[in-house]
Amino acid sequence: MPELPEVEVVRAGLEPAVTGAVIRSVAVYDERSLRRHVGPSEDFVERLEGRGILGAVRRGKFLWLPLSAPPAPSVPKMQEIVAQPVESVRSGAGSAESPAFSEEALVVHLGMSGQVLLRDMQQPDDALLRIRLDLVHPTHGELRVAFVDQRIFGSMAINDLVPTPDGAAGGFGHPAALVPAQVAHIARDPLDPAFDDDRFLADLRKRKTGIKRAMLDQGLVSGIGNIYADESLWAARIHYDQPTDTLSRARARTLLTEVRLVLAKALAEGGTSFDAQYVNVNGASGYFSHSLNAYGQQDKPCPRCGRPIIRESFMNRGSHFCAFCQRIRSATAR
Numbered sequence: 240m241p242e243l244p245e246v247e248v249v250r251a252g253l254e255p256a257v258t259g260a261v262i263r264s265v266a267v268y269d270e271r272s273l274r275r276h277v278g279p280s281e282d283f284v285e286r287l288e289g290r291g292i293l294g295a296v297r298r299g300k301f302l303w304l305p306l307s308a309p310p311a312p313s314v315p316k317m318q319e320i321v322a323q324p325v326e327s328v329r330s331g332a333g334s335a336e337s338p339a340f341s342e343e344a345l346v347v348h349l350g351m352s353g354q355v356l357l358r359d360m361q362q363p364d365d366a367l368l369r370i371r372l373d374l375v376h377p378t379h380g381e382l383r384v385a386f387v388d389q390r391i392f393g394s395m396a397i398n399d400l401v402p403t404p405d406g407a408a409g410g411f412g413h414p415a416a417l418v419p420a421q422v423a424h425i426a427r428d429p430l431d432p433a434f435d436d437d438r439f440l441a442d443l444r445k446r447k448t449g450i451k452r453a454m455l456d457q458g459l460v461s462g463i464g465n466i467y468a469d470e471s472l473w474a475a476r477i478h479y480d481q482p483t484d485t486l487s488r489a490r491a492r493t494l495l496t497e498v499r500l501v502l503a504k505a506l507a508e509g510g511t512s513f514d515a516q517y518v519n520v521n522g523a524s525g526y527f528s529h530s531l532n533a534y535g536q537q538d539k540p541c542p543r544c545g546r547p548i549i550r551e552s553f554m555n556r557g558s559h560f561c562a563f564c565q566r567i568r569s570a571t572a573r
Contacts, residue, residue, distance in 0.1 A: 241349045243462030244505035254295040260374040272369035276396035298410035299461025301422045303344040342400040346419045353393025358383040407433035428462035451479035466534045469559045471498040473533035478565045479558040533559040
Protein backbone atom coordinates (compact mmCIF):
# COMPACT_ATOMS: atom_id res chain seq x y z
CA MET A 240 0.00 0.00 0.00
CA PRO A 241 1.32 3.49 -0.75
CA GLU A 242 2.69 5.22 2.34
CA LEU A 243 3.18 8.90 3.14
CA PRO A 244 5.97 9.61 0.61
CA GLU A 245 4.08 8.01 -2.28
CA VAL A 246 0.86 9.88 -1.49
CA GLU A 247 2.72 13.16 -1.01
CA VAL A 248 4.37 12.72 -4.42
CA VAL A 249 0.89 12.36 -5.92
CA ARG A 250 -0.43 15.37 -3.99
CA ALA A 251 2.47 17.57 -5.03
CA GLY A 252 1.97 16.58 -8.65
CA LEU A 253 -1.76 17.28 -8.56
CA GLU A 254 -1.63 20.59 -6.71
CA PRO A 255 -0.49 22.95 -9.50
CA ALA A 256 -2.61 21.19 -12.10
CA VAL A 257 -5.95 21.09 -10.27
CA THR A 258 -5.92 24.12 -7.95
CA GLY A 259 -8.26 26.68 -9.49
CA ALA A 260 -9.66 24.22 -12.03
CA VAL A 261 -13.36 23.59 -12.67
CA ILE A 262 -14.74 20.07 -12.99
CA ARG A 263 -16.54 20.10 -16.33
CA SER A 264 -17.62 16.46 -16.45
CA VAL A 265 -17.35 13.25 -14.46
CA ALA A 266 -17.56 9.65 -15.66
CA VAL A 267 -17.81 6.64 -13.33
CA TYR A 268 -16.83 3.36 -14.99
CA ASP A 269 -16.84 1.14 -11.91
CA GLU A 270 -19.14 1.90 -8.96
CA ARG A 271 -16.96 -0.23 -6.69
CA SER A 272 -14.58 2.74 -6.64
CA LEU A 273 -17.33 4.73 -4.90
CA ARG A 274 -17.63 2.36 -1.93
CA ARG A 275 -16.86 5.17 0.52
CA HIS A 276 -19.23 7.64 -1.12
CA VAL A 277 -22.67 7.94 0.47
CA GLY A 278 -25.01 7.77 -2.50
CA PRO A 279 -25.17 6.34 -6.02
CA SER A 280 -22.86 7.27 -8.87
CA GLU A 281 -25.44 9.76 -10.18
CA ASP A 282 -25.18 11.68 -6.91
CA PHE A 283 -21.38 11.67 -7.14
CA VAL A 284 -21.45 13.02 -10.69
CA GLU A 285 -24.10 15.69 -10.10
CA ARG A 286 -22.42 17.03 -6.97
CA LEU A 287 -19.03 17.38 -8.65
CA GLU A 288 -19.82 18.80 -12.07
CA GLY A 289 -19.40 22.56 -12.24
CA ARG A 290 -17.50 22.87 -8.97
CA GLY A 291 -14.02 24.31 -8.49
CA ILE A 292 -11.06 22.56 -6.88
CA LEU A 293 -9.34 24.71 -4.26
CA GLY A 294 -6.20 22.69 -3.62
CA ALA A 295 -4.73 19.27 -2.89
CA VAL A 296 -4.31 18.29 0.76
CA ARG A 297 -2.79 15.28 2.51
CA ARG A 298 -2.75 13.82 5.99
CA GLY A 299 -0.75 10.63 6.34
CA LYS A 300 -1.81 8.36 3.48
CA PHE A 301 -5.08 10.24 2.82
CA LEU A 302 -5.56 12.79 0.07
CA TRP A 303 -8.41 15.23 -0.52
CA LEU A 304 -9.34 18.05 -2.88
CA PRO A 305 -11.36 20.85 -1.19
CA LEU A 306 -14.30 21.94 -3.34
CA SER A 307 -15.90 25.29 -4.01
CA ALA A 308 -19.58 25.79 -3.33
CA PRO A 309 -21.96 24.20 -5.85
CA PRO A 310 -22.98 26.43 -8.77
CA ALA A 311 -25.93 28.70 -8.01
CA PRO A 312 -29.22 27.85 -9.72
CA SER A 313 -28.70 30.78 -12.09
CA VAL A 314 -25.47 29.25 -13.41
CA PRO A 315 -25.93 27.59 -16.84
CA LYS A 316 -26.61 23.88 -16.87
CA MET A 317 -23.63 21.55 -16.98
CA GLN A 318 -24.18 20.77 -20.65
CA GLU A 319 -23.71 24.47 -21.40
CA ILE A 320 -20.61 24.73 -19.20
CA VAL A 321 -19.06 21.75 -20.95
CA ALA A 322 -19.80 23.37 -24.29
CA GLN A 323 -18.04 26.61 -23.33
CA PRO A 324 -14.72 27.22 -25.05
CA VAL A 325 -11.64 27.07 -22.85
CA GLU A 326 -11.05 30.80 -23.36
CA SER A 327 -14.32 31.70 -21.63
CA VAL A 328 -13.37 29.64 -18.59
CA ARG A 329 -9.92 31.22 -18.50
CA SER A 330 -11.56 34.62 -18.42
CA GLY A 331 -13.48 33.67 -15.30
CA ALA A 332 -16.80 32.24 -16.50
CA GLY A 333 -17.57 29.20 -14.38
CA SER A 334 -14.07 29.22 -12.86
CA ALA A 335 -12.84 28.85 -9.28
CA GLU A 336 -10.76 32.04 -9.48
CA SER A 337 -12.68 33.61 -6.58
CA PRO A 338 -14.53 30.57 -5.25
CA ALA A 339 -16.98 30.43 -2.40
CA PHE A 340 -15.45 27.87 -0.07
CA SER A 341 -17.66 24.90 0.75
CA GLU A 342 -17.18 22.48 3.60
CA GLU A 343 -16.94 19.49 1.28
CA ALA A 344 -14.02 17.72 -0.34
CA LEU A 345 -13.31 14.99 -2.85
CA VAL A 346 -11.50 12.36 -0.78
CA VAL A 347 -9.13 10.04 -2.63
CA HIS A 348 -7.97 6.78 -1.07
CA LEU A 349 -5.37 4.91 -3.13
CA GLY A 350 -5.85 1.56 -1.42
CA MET A 351 -3.41 -1.11 -2.60
CA SER A 352 -3.04 -0.15 -6.24
CA GLY A 353 -4.86 3.14 -6.87
CA GLN A 354 -3.26 5.72 -9.15
CA VAL A 355 -4.23 9.33 -9.83
CA LEU A 356 -2.88 10.27 -13.25
CA LEU A 357 -2.92 13.51 -15.21
CA ARG A 358 -3.79 13.00 -18.87
CA ASP A 359 -4.21 15.11 -21.98
CA MET A 360 -7.74 15.19 -23.33
CA GLN A 361 -6.53 13.47 -26.50
CA GLN A 362 -4.97 10.49 -24.71
CA PRO A 363 -6.94 7.22 -24.83
CA ASP A 364 -8.45 6.04 -21.56
CA ASP A 365 -6.31 3.78 -19.40
CA ALA A 366 -7.25 0.10 -19.42
CA LEU A 367 -8.04 0.02 -15.69
CA LEU A 368 -9.77 3.42 -15.55
CA ARG A 369 -12.44 3.54 -12.81
CA ILE A 370 -13.31 7.27 -12.57
CA ARG A 371 -12.49 10.16 -14.90
CA LEU A 372 -12.68 13.89 -14.16
CA ASP A 373 -12.43 16.33 -17.07
CA LEU A 374 -11.21 19.72 -15.87
CA VAL A 375 -10.57 23.15 -17.30
CA HIS A 376 -7.91 25.27 -15.66
CA PRO A 377 -7.59 29.06 -16.09
CA THR A 378 -3.89 28.68 -16.95
CA HIS A 379 -3.34 25.13 -18.15
CA GLY A 380 -6.54 24.76 -20.15
CA GLU A 381 -8.22 21.38 -20.47
CA LEU A 382 -6.86 18.35 -18.69
CA ARG A 383 -8.05 15.05 -17.34
CA VAL A 384 -7.66 13.34 -13.98
CA ALA A 385 -7.82 9.56 -14.29
CA PHE A 386 -8.37 7.33 -11.26
CA VAL A 387 -6.89 3.97 -12.22
CA ASP A 388 -7.06 1.00 -9.86
CA GLN A 389 -6.17 -2.59 -10.60
CA ARG A 390 -7.41 -4.25 -7.41
CA ILE A 391 -10.24 -1.76 -6.77
CA PHE A 392 -9.44 -1.32 -3.08
CA GLY A 393 -9.07 2.43 -3.56
CA SER A 394 -11.92 4.90 -3.85
CA MET A 395 -13.19 8.42 -4.36
CA ALA A 396 -15.92 10.03 -2.26
CA ILE A 397 -17.46 13.42 -1.59
CA ASN A 398 -17.25 13.99 2.15
CA ASP A 399 -18.06 16.74 4.64
CA LEU A 400 -15.17 18.69 6.12
CA VAL A 401 -15.19 19.00 9.92
CA PRO A 402 -13.12 21.30 12.19
CA THR A 403 -9.81 20.01 13.50
CA PRO A 404 -9.77 19.63 17.32
CA ASP A 405 -6.51 21.55 17.67
CA GLY A 406 -7.47 24.39 15.32
CA ALA A 407 -4.47 23.78 13.05
CA ALA A 408 -4.64 23.12 9.31
CA GLY A 409 -6.32 19.83 8.49
CA GLY A 410 -3.39 18.59 6.46
CA PHE A 411 -0.45 19.58 4.32
CA GLY A 412 -1.38 21.70 1.30
CA HIS A 413 -4.17 24.01 2.49
CA PRO A 414 -4.46 26.34 5.53
CA ALA A 415 -8.11 25.55 6.36
CA ALA A 416 -8.52 23.99 9.82
CA LEU A 417 -10.81 21.36 8.33
CA VAL A 418 -10.44 17.66 7.67
CA PRO A 419 -12.80 15.19 5.94
CA ALA A 420 -15.00 13.32 8.39
CA GLN A 421 -13.65 10.06 6.93
CA VAL A 422 -10.11 11.14 7.84
CA ALA A 423 -10.79 12.81 11.21
CA HIS A 424 -9.82 9.70 13.19
CA ILE A 425 -6.38 9.60 11.54
CA ALA A 426 -3.56 11.09 13.62
CA ARG A 427 -1.23 13.71 12.21
CA ASP A 428 1.94 12.48 10.51
CA PRO A 429 5.52 13.27 11.63
CA LEU A 430 6.05 15.74 8.76
CA ASP A 431 2.95 17.75 9.68
CA PRO A 432 3.92 21.15 11.18
CA ALA A 433 1.19 20.66 13.79
CA PHE A 434 2.48 17.24 14.90
CA ASP A 435 2.88 17.29 18.69
CA ASP A 436 6.10 15.44 19.60
CA ASP A 437 5.49 15.45 23.35
CA ARG A 438 1.97 14.12 23.01
CA PHE A 439 3.17 11.39 20.66
CA LEU A 440 5.92 10.31 23.06
CA ALA A 441 3.49 10.23 25.97
CA ASP A 442 0.88 8.26 24.02
CA LEU A 443 3.55 5.87 22.76
CA ARG A 444 4.42 4.78 26.28
CA LYS A 445 0.76 4.09 27.05
CA ARG A 446 0.37 1.64 24.17
CA LYS A 447 2.16 -1.25 25.96
CA THR A 448 2.77 -3.12 22.73
CA GLY A 449 5.61 -3.78 20.32
CA ILE A 450 7.06 -0.61 18.84
CA LYS A 451 6.33 -1.53 15.23
CA ARG A 452 2.68 -2.26 16.00
CA ALA A 453 2.47 1.19 17.57
CA MET A 454 4.11 2.80 14.54
CA LEU A 455 1.52 1.22 12.24
CA ASP A 456 -1.37 2.44 14.42
CA GLN A 457 -2.83 5.29 12.33
CA GLY A 458 -4.65 6.58 15.40
CA LEU A 459 -1.28 7.25 17.05
CA VAL A 460 0.78 8.46 14.09
CA SER A 461 -0.15 8.38 10.43
CA GLY A 462 1.69 7.84 7.18
CA ILE A 463 4.09 5.12 8.35
CA GLY A 464 3.62 1.70 6.77
CA ASN A 465 5.65 -1.48 6.71
CA ILE A 466 8.47 -0.17 4.52
CA TYR A 467 9.25 3.00 6.42
CA ALA A 468 8.72 1.40 9.83
CA ASP A 469 11.40 -1.19 9.05
CA GLU A 470 13.76 1.45 7.67
CA SER A 471 13.32 3.79 10.63
CA LEU A 472 13.73 1.03 13.21
CA TRP A 473 16.91 -0.14 11.48
CA ALA A 474 18.28 3.41 11.48
CA ALA A 475 17.45 3.83 15.20
CA ARG A 476 18.83 0.33 16.07
CA ILE A 477 15.55 -0.72 17.67
CA HIS A 478 14.02 -4.20 17.38
CA TYR A 479 10.54 -4.21 15.86
CA ASP A 480 9.09 -6.03 18.89
CA GLN A 481 10.71 -3.83 21.55
CA PRO A 482 7.93 -3.04 24.08
CA THR A 483 6.93 0.60 23.87
CA ASP A 484 6.90 1.05 27.64
CA THR A 485 10.56 -0.03 27.88
CA LEU A 486 11.82 2.65 25.50
CA SER A 487 13.53 5.57 27.17
CA ARG A 488 12.31 8.99 26.11
CA ALA A 489 15.70 9.60 24.47
CA ARG A 490 15.47 6.45 22.33
CA ALA A 491 11.87 7.23 21.40
CA ARG A 492 12.94 10.72 20.31
CA THR A 493 15.78 9.20 18.28
CA LEU A 494 13.28 6.94 16.54
CA LEU A 495 11.01 9.88 15.74
CA THR A 496 13.98 11.74 14.28
CA GLU A 497 14.90 8.75 12.13
CA VAL A 498 11.29 8.42 10.94
CA ARG A 499 11.39 12.00 9.70
CA LEU A 500 14.77 11.52 8.02
CA VAL A 501 13.64 8.36 6.26
CA LEU A 502 10.37 9.92 5.08
CA ALA A 503 12.17 13.03 3.85
CA LYS A 504 14.73 10.97 1.93
CA ALA A 505 11.99 8.83 0.38
CA LEU A 506 10.13 11.98 -0.65
CA ALA A 507 13.25 13.40 -2.29
CA GLU A 508 13.60 10.17 -4.28
CA GLY A 509 9.97 10.03 -5.40
CA GLY A 510 8.84 7.28 -3.03
CA THR A 511 9.33 3.52 -3.23
CA SER A 512 8.26 1.67 -6.37
CA PHE A 513 8.57 -2.11 -6.48
CA ASP A 514 6.20 -2.51 -9.43
CA ALA A 515 4.11 -0.45 -11.83
CA GLN A 516 1.44 0.25 -9.18
CA TYR A 517 3.29 3.02 -7.36
CA VAL A 518 3.77 5.96 -9.72
CA ASN A 519 3.41 9.72 -9.70
CA VAL A 520 0.75 11.65 -11.62
CA ASN A 521 2.80 11.34 -14.80
CA GLY A 522 3.23 7.58 -14.44
CA ALA A 523 6.90 7.73 -13.34
CA SER A 524 8.27 5.43 -10.63
CA GLY A 525 10.14 6.50 -7.51
CA TYR A 526 13.61 5.14 -6.80
CA PHE A 527 13.87 5.00 -2.99
CA SER A 528 13.89 1.19 -3.36
CA HIS A 529 17.60 1.57 -4.23
CA SER A 530 18.23 3.21 -0.84
CA LEU A 531 16.60 0.58 1.38
CA ASN A 532 18.77 -0.76 4.20
CA ALA A 533 16.40 -3.30 5.77
CA TYR A 534 13.04 -3.69 4.03
CA GLY A 535 13.19 -6.40 1.36
CA GLN A 536 16.90 -6.98 2.02
CA GLN A 537 16.63 -10.38 3.72
CA ASP A 538 19.81 -12.48 3.49
CA LYS A 539 21.79 -9.48 2.28
CA PRO A 540 24.52 -8.04 4.56
CA CYS A 541 23.48 -5.33 6.98
CA PRO A 542 24.98 -2.07 5.66
CA ARG A 543 26.13 -1.28 9.20
CA CYS A 544 27.64 -4.51 10.57
CA GLY A 545 27.75 -6.91 7.63
CA ARG A 546 25.61 -9.60 9.24
CA PRO A 547 22.59 -10.86 7.27
CA ILE A 548 19.27 -9.02 7.38
CA ILE A 549 16.51 -11.28 8.69
CA ARG A 550 12.85 -11.40 7.73
CA GLU A 551 10.24 -12.60 10.23
CA SER A 552 6.47 -12.88 9.80
CA PHE A 553 4.60 -9.95 11.31
CA MET A 554 0.88 -9.10 11.11
CA ASN A 555 0.40 -11.02 7.83
CA ARG A 556 3.43 -9.19 6.45
CA GLY A 557 7.09 -9.28 7.29
CA SER A 558 9.58 -7.43 9.45
CA HIS A 559 13.12 -6.93 8.19
CA PHE A 560 15.90 -6.24 10.71
CA CYS A 561 19.45 -6.95 11.75
CA ALA A 562 19.50 -9.35 14.71
CA PHE A 563 22.83 -7.95 15.88
CA CYS A 564 22.17 -4.20 15.55
CA GLN A 565 18.52 -4.37 16.64
CA ARG A 566 18.37 -6.50 19.75
CA ILE A 567 15.51 -6.32 22.25
CA ARG A 568 16.73 -4.45 25.31
CA SER A 569 15.49 -4.51 28.86
CA ALA A 570 13.77 -1.45 30.30
CA THR A 571 16.08 1.55 30.23
CA ALA A 572 16.20 4.61 32.42
CA ARG A 573 13.29 6.90 31.73
